[in-house]
Amino acid sequence: MTKVAPAGALVGHIAVPGDKSISHRAVLVGASGDGETRVRGFGRSAATESTIAAVRALGVDVAEEDVDMLSIAGRGLHGLRAPDAPIDCGNSGTLLRLLAGIVAGQEGRYELTGDESLRRRPVDRVAQPLERMGARIETAGGLPPLVVEGGALAGIEYRLPVASAQVKSAVLLAGVLARSGTTTVAEPLPTRDHTELMLEAAGARIRRGPASVSVEPGAGLRLPEVRVPGDFSAAAPFVVAATLLPGSDLTIHDIGVNPRRTGLLDVLARMGARITEFNRRRWAGEPVADLQVQSASLVATAVGPDEVPRLVDELPLFALAAAAAHGESEVRGARELRVKETDRVETVTNALRALGVRIQARDDGFGVRGVPSRPKGGGMSAAGDHRIAMLGAVAGLVSREGVEVGGAEAVAISFPGFFELLDSVTHR
Ligand code: S3P
Numbered sequence: 001m002t003k004v005a006p007a008g009a010l011v012g013h014i015a016v017p018g019d020k021s022i023s024h025r026a027v028l029v030g031a032s033g034d035g036e037t038r039v040r041g042f043g044r045s046a047a048t049e050s051t052i053a054a055v056r057a058l059g060v061d062v063a064e065e066d067v068d069m070l071s072i073a074g075r076g077l078h079g080l081r082a083p084d085a086p087i088d089c090g091n092s093g094t095l096l097r098l099l100a101g102i103v104a105g106q107e108g109r110y111e112l113t114g115d116e117s118l119r120r121r122p123v124d125r126v127a128q129p130l131e132r133m134g135a136r137i138e139t140a141g142g143l144p145p146l147v148v149e150g151g152a153l154a155g156i157e158y159r160l161p162v163a164s165a166q167v168k169s170a171v172l173l174a175g176v177l178a179r180s181g182t183t184t185v186a187e188p189l190p191t192r193d194h195t196e197l198m199l200e201a202a203g204a205r206i207r208r209g210p211a212s213v214s215v216e217p218g219a220g221l222r223l224p225e226v227r228v229p230g231d232f233s234a235a236a237p238f239v240v241a242a243t244l245l246p247g248s249d250l251t252i253h254d255i256g257v258n259p260r261r262t263g264l265l266d267v268l269a270r271m272g273a274r275i276t277e278f279n280r281r282r283w284a285g286e287p288v289a290d291l292q293v294q295s296a297s298l299v300a301t302a303v304g305p306d307e308v309p310r311l312v313d314e315l316p317l318f319a320l321a322a323a324a325a326h327g328e329s330e331v332r333g334a335r336e337l338r339v340k341e342t343d344r345v346e347t348v349t350n351a352l353r354a355l356g357v358r359i360q361a362r363d364d365g366f367g368v369r370g371v372p373s374r375p376k377g378g379g380m381s382a383a384g385d386h387r388i389a390m391l392g393a394v395a396g397l398v399s400r401e402g403v404e405v406g407g408a409e410a411v412a413i414s415f416p417g418f419f420e421l422l423d424s425v426t427h428r
Helices: 020-031 046-058 091-104 124-133 166-179 195-200 232-244 263-271 314-324 336-338 344-354 384-400 408-413 417-423
Strands: 002-004 011-015 034-038 061-066 071-074 107-112 136-140 143-150 157-159 185-186 207-208 212-215 225-227 249-256 272-285 287-295 327-331 356-364 365-370 378-381 405-406
Touching: 002 384, 011 166, 011 232, 011 263, 011 417, 020 034, 020 046, 020 071, 020 091, 020 166, 020 195, 020 225, 046 061, 046 408, 091 107, 091 124, 091 143, 091 166, 124 136, 124 143, 124 166, 166 185, 166 195, 166 212, 166 384, 195 207, 232 249, 232 263, 232 272, 232 287, 232 314, 232 384, 232 417, 263 272, 263 314, 314 327, 314 336, 314 344, 314 365, 314 384, 336 344, 344 356, 344 365, 344 378, 344 384, 378 384, 384 405, 384 417, 408 417
Parallel strands: 011 249, 034 225, 157 185, 378 405
Antiparallel strands: 002 405, 034 071, 061 071, 107 143, 136 143, 185 212, 207 212, 249 287, 272 287, 327 365, 356 365
8 A cells, every 4th residue: 555645746857667568569579570679768667577578488589788778689570489388478468469469470389378457358359360360369268368379371451340559560560470461450540550660660561541551571670779768658647747736847858759649638738738748859750759747727628439549548547637627527439448457447437436536437438527626535446457556646646635545566567666756756
């Protein structure tokens, strides 16, 4: 149990760990590349350490030169070695689903599994397209473990039934490893495109349409260096806390601002937030900027289905911003929240209700009645979910009485130094 006391303001300059999505991809693409891949700004966390362990189990040498600096000795597109034991993907859905796409294109039998939370998350969404490409796959009724017998794949055209970057990425990676045929993935809504950008940087033949992406089977990938931007999702708790705490002035440096990730900034902007983006540049195709966040009073807004993929991991924090905004806010079209690390419609609603927020769960989202004053506070449980633990911490700062976060150590899944960094900029 960690108690987070009410705060005055957040003031200062910070940087957050490297992007989790891009860190996973750098290790996986590096492992499948020709030659060495150096990863700078690797976002080290329990989730991304699972990815290092997974590629090592597949015979890849990974040198950890520093906490945030890796060197990966790529084994080429089809050079992975099938291990005897199952591969433990820990808590990471991204690892399990992307790796499924990679091993589907390799000879051998691979069993992918994970922790209790991961073993409750759907994998039929990757099994179906990979089977169509020629892999043999077994699941436990649509859930992990996922047993893949890989081999020679053929490209397919695939329309994603749900907007999921993980599924899109699994199919694209399998498409690069395929022995023949173009692979095209059409998506119902734009999801994060880190895989496309990284494959492009590694020399894959990628074609992007307005709502689809195609890849040709690759002659080989070469990714000498990846510089990982700061994780927007790790910056988001600081963005929301600084917005809500009067007198705050916080600058967050070197953040990935890929437009397919920054839906929270657009939503907060229309609620009246004061967030400025400056010093824009690109690292290996990914847009990067510094963000200055000053406190503001907010008005309610509605987040609709089209917007959801651009802030899917930030919707718990949106709920807290909405609680402090004037009027009634809602999220619709976010059924995917129910199959994240926890059922986040339930875990967000339970956590915030316990702290005095008027929030109502709905089938595909939630409704929040905002009051422009601090929520009371109290105790809540992270339920083993890193994003709910960070939500509880921010709720504590903006509350009247503080918040006891049960299971706060879950932050280490994506952001091990979260509490220390938060402390360093908190003025009581
Ligand atoms: C991720 C995609 C999203 C997101 C997850 C990371 C990725 O999941 O929620 O945290 O790195 O591709 P879905 O693809 O299941 O929506």
